[in-house]
Amino acid sequence: MTESEVQRPKKALAPVKWIRSNLFSSWYNTLLTVVIGYLVLTSIAPLMNWLFLEATFTGAEPSDCAGEGACWLFINQRLNFFIYGFYPDDLQWRVDAMFILLAVAFVPQFIEGFPARKWLGIFGLTGLPVIGFFMIPGGLFGLEPVESSKWGGLMLTLILAYIGIIASLPIGTLLALGRRSEMPVIRGLSVVFIEVWRAVPLITVLFMASVMLPLFLPEGMSFEKLARALIGITLWQSAYMAEVIRGGLQAIPRGQYEAASALGLGYWKKMGLVILPQALTMVIPGIVNTFISLFKDTTLVLIIGLFDILGTVQSTVTDPAWQNVAVEGYVFVAFCFWVFCFGISRYSQNLERKLDTGHKT
Amino acid sequence: MKNTKSIAVGAVMLCSVFTASVASAATTLESVKEKGHLQCGVTTGLPGFSQPDDKGNWTGIDVDTCRAVAAAVFGDPKAVQFTPLTAKERFTALQSGEIDMLSRNTTWTLTRDASLGLNFAGVNYYDGQGFLVKKDLGVDEASQLSGATICIQAGTTTELNLADYFRAKGMDFKPLVFDTSEQTVQGFASGRCDVLTSDRSQLAALRSKLAEPDSAKILPETISKEPLGPVVRQGDDQWFNIVKWVLSVQINAEELGVSSSNVDDMLKSDNPNIQRLLGTDGDMGAKLGLPDDFGYAIVKGVGNYGEMYNRNVGPDTPLGLDRGLNALWTEGGIMYAPPVR
Numbered sequence: 001m002t003e004s005e006v007q008r009p010k011k012a013l014a015p016v017k018w019i020r021s022n023l024f025s026s027w028y029n030t031l032l033t034v035v036i037g038y039l040v041l042t043s044i045a046p047l048m049n050w051l052f053l054e055a056t057f058t059g060a061e062p063s064d065c066a067g068e069g070a071c072w073l074f075i076n077q078r079l080n081f082f083i084y085g086f087y088p089d090d091l092q093w094r095v096d097a098m099f100i101l102l103a104v105a106f107v108p109q110f111i112e113g114f115p116a117r118k119w120l121g122i123f124g125l126t127g128l129p130v131i132g133f134f135m136i137p138g139g140l141f142g143l144e145p146v147e148s149s150k151w152g153g154l155m156l157t158l159i160l161a162y163i164g165i166i167a168s169l170p171i172g173t174l175l176a177l178g179r180r181s182e183m184p185v186i187r188g189l190s191v192v193f194i195e196v197w198r199a200v201p202l203i204t205v206l207f208m209a210s211v212m213l214p215l216f217l218p219e220g221m222s223f224e225k226l227a228r229a230l231i232g233i234t235l236w237q238s239a240y241m242a243e244v245i246r247g248g249l250q251a252i253p254r255g256q257y258e259a260a261s262a263l264g265l266g267y268w269k270k271m272g273l274v275i276l277p278q279a280l281t282m283v284i285p286g287i288v289n290t291f292i293s294l295f296k297d298t299t300l301v302l303i304i305g306l307f308d309i310l311g312t313v314q315s316t317v318t319d320p321a322w323q324n325v326a327v328e329g330y331v332f333v334a335f336c337f338w339v340f341c342f343g344i345s346r347y348s349q350n351l352e353r354k355l356d357t358g359h360k361t
Numbered sequence: 362m363k364n365t366k367s368i369a370v371g372a373v374m375l376c377s378v379f380t381a382s383v384a385s386a387a388t389t390l391e392s393v394k395e396k397g398h399l400q401c402g403v404t405t406g407l408p409g410f411s412q413p414d415d416k417g418n419w420t421g422i423d424v425d426t427c428r429a430v431a432a433a434v435f436g437d438p439k440a441v442q443f444t445p446l447t448a449k450e451r452f453t454a455l456q457s458g459e460i461d462m463l464s465r466n467t468t469w470t471l472t473r474d475a476s477l478g479l480n481f482a483g484v485n486y487y488d489g490q491g492f493l494v495k496k497d498l499g500v501d502e503a504s505q506l507s508g509a510t511i512c513i514q515a516g517t518t519t520e521l522n523l524a525d526y527f528r529a530k531g532m533d534f535k536p537l538v539f540d541t542s543e544q545t546v547q548g549f550a551s552g553r554c555d556v557l558t559s560d561r562s563q564l565a566a567l568r569s570k571l572a573e574p575d576s577a578k579i580l581p582e583t584i585s586k587e588p589l590g591p592v593v594r595q596g597d598d599q600w601f602n603i604v605k606w607v608l609s610v611q612i613n614a615e616e617l618g619v620s621s622s623n624v625d626d627m628l629k630s631d632n633p634n635i636q637r638l639l640g641t642d643g644d645m646g647a648k649l650g651l652p653d654d655f656g657y658a659i660v661k662g663v664g665n666y667g668e669m670y671n672r673n674v675g676p677d678t679p680l681g682l683d684r685g686l687n688a689l690w691t692e693g694g695i696m697y698a699p700p701v702r
Contacts, residue, residue, distance in 0.1 A: 081417040089416075149444055152417075211450055214457030225444070225459070305405050305445040315406025315413055315445070318542060320566035320679035326543045 062322045074325040075332045082312050082332070085152015091144060094135045095155050101128055102158070109347055125166055132159075148226040152307035154336060156226075160298040160308065161340075164233045165291050171234070172241025173280075177271060179242065180249055190242070197239035203300050205232040210304035229301055237294050244286040248279030281355045288348035292341045309333055389593070389600035390650055393434060393461050399441040401427035402451055402460040408566045409674040409682075410466045410486075410589075411443070419443050422673040423464040426485050426591050426608065429663040430462060433607045433655040438662035448517075452477050455594055462604055463592040468518060482604040484590040485666075486674075487686040487695060489583035490522050491561040493568055496578055498555050503582040507532035512545050512554040514538075522585040523558055546570050549577075560587055566680050603649050610656045612698035613638055614665035616689055621664040624657060638701050645701055656701070666696065 023033040054069030057076065065071035075082070084092050105124030108114040136159070139145035151159065178190030197205075209232035210225055252275055260270040280287070299310045307315065313329040393399055403411035403423055411421040428438040444460050455463045456478055467473075468488075469481040494500050503526075513520050515538045527534050537554045539545040546567050549557040559567060564579050571577055591608065593601050614620070617635050619627045627635055636642035640654035647653060663669060670687060674680045688694025 077415050081413060081415065084417070086413070086417050147442060149442055207449075211453045214453060214459055217457070302405075303447060303449075305447050305450055307405070307445060311405065311445075312413070314541075314543075316415075318406055318408055318566075319412065320408045320569050324546075324570050324572075326547075 083154045086150040153312045154309045157308040161295040167234045168237035168241045171238035175242035176245035194239045248283035389597045399431045400460045402444045402446045402463040405445040409680040425669045426464045429659045432658045432662035436658045469588045478595045482591045483608040484588040486589045488560045488587035490585040492580040493557040509556045510535040510554040512548045512557045526584040609698035611666040614660045615667040624660045
């Protein structure tokens with residue numbers, strides 16, 4: 001590199017140069033740029049108009065939505081229902097408290113150097129579900145009980161996804177270890193479990209849990225639909241998780257296993273101290289990928305009549321008092337899902353950078 | 362040989378244990394009273410029949426039918442919890458005992474009544490399938506629809522009725538099937554089909570979703586019978602009677618002019634029919650295993666049939682449906698209930 005090249009005023013020229021080399025490098029690239037630019041420009045203005053400028057945000061009556069734009073008033077008025085479902089108004093502070101604890105546990109994970117960050121994260125994975133177990137259904141410590149048929153909306157989506165995620169990780173880890181075990185019975189059982197659950201679609205699992213299972217149970221014995229769905233989701237997700245983690249286990253060089261054994265570590269110490277920390281770090285992208293897909297798959301509970309956020313929206317957009325508000329409803333749901341999925345994804349990238357173990361090239 | 366014998370003995374013993382536990386199981390009324398609430402299956406959202414409002418409260422004519430049963434059993438129309446069910450789940454939920462009654466826009470047919478282990482306890486809405494057409498098509502009656510493209514929602518009896526109707530008339534049509542009612546309206550609005558078919562109770566609501574509701578009209582023909590009503594499990598006649606008579610009490614109350622606004626005055630009425638209905642005379646409730654004033658509790662808490670109709674689907678609601686077939690038999694409809702005596 002010569003002196004003159006280094007000193008060239010890069011900052012001023014860089015954008016122009018970048019544009020020239022990336023957008024207008026040849027006649028067909030120029031053509032594509034112009035056509036796509038035109039499409040983007042012509043669609044952005046109406047989209048902004050619909051989303052914000054001509055949209056109705058506040059009001060009292062469905063008739064207030066007279067403008068050309070989106071009728072966010074509908075979402076605004078039903079927001080309570082979309083978030084809490086049928087949860088009684090005067091008890092919603094319990095759900096709010098859980099939302100706040102969830103935020104306290106996980107938002108600091110994005111902030112570098114936040115005090116006690118690690119402990120908050122551990123609390124989010126262990127203490128939080130326990131507190132939620134008492135707070136949301138109630139019935140103990142003088143809290144008024146709220147039946148699970150009244151849970152709904154965003155709250156139900158988060159409960160389904162959260163329990164599915166934190167329960168499937170340990171179960172999946174055990175299954176992955178089981179599948180690589182040298183004991184034939186354990187290996188056999190793990191293989192059968194994983195292959196059976198992974199081979200059926202989630203929609204079938206939910207449908208069986210909701211429609212078929214009650215028929216097999218003896219009369220008088222029934223447990224709630226939500227519990228059946230949760231068990232189904234967790235088992236199904238565990239099978240997927242097991243295969244992702246097995247991928248990590250197989251990628252650990254044989255030397256690591258042998259070195260751990262040579263140190264005189266028993267099976268559980270070898271796995272817990274040497275193999276799993278490396279294996280899990282390596283498959284973070286895969287784990288997060290299954291988390292995100294589970295988060296979105298929870299909407300399938302719609303077919304068994306559970307009101308997750310999509311269910312609450314879908315049940316109300318048909319209200320004849322409102323003009324067509326289906327698009328607004330679905331845009332709102334899509335936005336909610338995007339926020340959470342993007343959050344999960346950013347967090348995992350954060351984690352990967354932090355735990356970078358040098359296996360990357 | 363010995364082995365098979367012991368297996369057989371074991372199986373018999375196991376069976377007897379099961380039947381014993383079934384025989385000792387409480388009746389539906391007992392188990393409802395023990396729980397302290399009625400568990401009622403409803404739709405996941407159908408305007409006018411069962412749909413959550415903006416406060417998250419269930420409203421609709423099917424919902425009010427559940428509330429009336431709760432009022433009869435507990436004297437409190439709020440002592441009911443709703444289980445939203447999809448069309449596929451509804452009968453299993455009832456058979457397995459997850460719900461105590463099903464009030465979910467369900468058509469009473471022979472197959473369902475005879476082969477599912479269920480009993481239909483009456484009709485709370487007489488519906489039928491109709492057509493919505495574009496006005497500029499220039500069609501005035503259904504017999505002119507030969508060759509039309511018709512938007513339908515998938516997986517409903519609507520689809521079968523439509524095929525039956527056109528085959529019987531020797532006409533042909535092109536079905537265009539959508540998954541949800543929302544999409545069906547969109548398909549109709551964007552001109553992908555000339556005709557939309559659905560239950561008449563929903564056509565008006567679907568029409569109001571169009572950008573220009575005046576551009577479409579509902580044809581006069583009704584091509585199918587859809588008597589909708591509450592359903593209970595077979596084998597518990599007491600509970601079957603309760604649900605059946607709750608509905609009959611509501612219809613009789615309208616016929617006798619007893620409504621939620623005048624029911625307290627009516628307690629002093631000299632009319633023996635009203636006295637029996639409200640429980641000031643006789644022991645009608647006791648015969649069903651209910652409090653004697655169960656009729657009063659129903660009318661006070663939910664209202665008579667006419668009130669229930671007008672509140673949820675009547676002319677002043679967005680659905681705007683005339684009474685039509687659902688008017689009392691004395692007013693030209695077919696709503697007729699056996700007498701409370």
